[in-house]
Amino acid sequence: MTDPLEKPTPGPRPRETFELEETGFNEVPKRFRRFYRRWRGPGDKLGPNEALCPVCKVVIRSTKTLRAGDRVYCMPCMSRLELVEEDGMLVAKVIY
Ligand SMILES: [Zn+2]
Numbered sequence: 001m002t003d004p005l006e007k008p009t010p011g012p013r014p015r016e017t018f019e020l021e022e023t024g025f026n027e028v029p030k031r032f033r034r035f036y037r038r039w040r041g042p043g044d045k046l047g048p049n050e051a052l053c054p055v056c057k058v059v060i061r062s063t064k065t066l067r068a069g070d071r072v073y074c075m076p077c078m079s080r081l082e083l084v085e086e087d088g089m090l091v092a093k094v095i096y
Contacts, residue, residue: 004035005062006080009069016065018049025058028075035061036076051092055079066090 008015023037037059039052046052049062056077066072068085072092081092 002032002035003063004060004072004074005064005066005070006073007071008064009067011067015067016048018047018061018063018065020061020063023061027058032075036074037061046090051081051083051090053077053079053081054092055094060092071095 020034025033025036039057039059048065051060053074058076070083080095083090
């Protein structure tokens with residue numbers, strides 16, 4: 001399994017599935033590239049299947065909708081993150 005979503009939280013609503021296209025992100029091996037992209041700054045709106053890594057500021061992309069409680073893996077900096085809801089927004093926190 002290459003999707004960064006490692007531990008999906010069970011929830012009542014089914015998750016949407018997303019087609020991921022090549023992003024040109026070249027800091028990880030080719031077959032993982034579509035799961036990451038560069039963040040373009042504060043005006044860059046994240047999709048429902050995306051999370052920003054607070055460590056390396058790379059956008060992590062899953063083929064599924066992300067939710068609070070999910071655990072994702074950031075390959076570029078090798079961080080394990082947990083998604084937390086803050087002010088109605090999903091924020092990724094590093095798991096130590
Ligand atoms: Zn990272």
